[in-house]
Amino acid sequence: MIIRPCGVSIHENRLLTMRYHYAGQDRFNLPGGGVEDDERVVEALQREYREELGVDIIPGDLLFCCETLIHGRHVLHLAFDVKELIGTPRCNDSETSALEVVWFPLENLGRETLYPAIGPELQSVYLHGLSRTVYLGRVEQPWYE
16 A cells, blocks of 8 residues: 655635646646655645645645545555645656646546545535534545556
């Protein structure tokens, strides 16, 4: 199992994502990545933001935990609130294959592919003020190769 911490950075009802293009389809990832040996999950999240986006973050609470299982690849996603984003995020081409940073409107999350696929849960919490269930179990993830 791969453990993938990712961050939920929201500013003016827009979610920070990284746009990738696979098999003719756009996919918008929550910034994050794998945990290295002897690294804490939150440290991995901070490192990934620094390496891929050139910014520092102050992570907050764990918002959601979900699992994806695609072609035998089992990933545990840990989505943390980002309390503070320090700097202006820009894709570092030497660290990521993402095409660009996109501040995605929360109200449009259902129309595009988010990785992990927790758009409806983010909308419920941030747009509608509903309470959340932290553990979402397995989420169905559209996948393009």
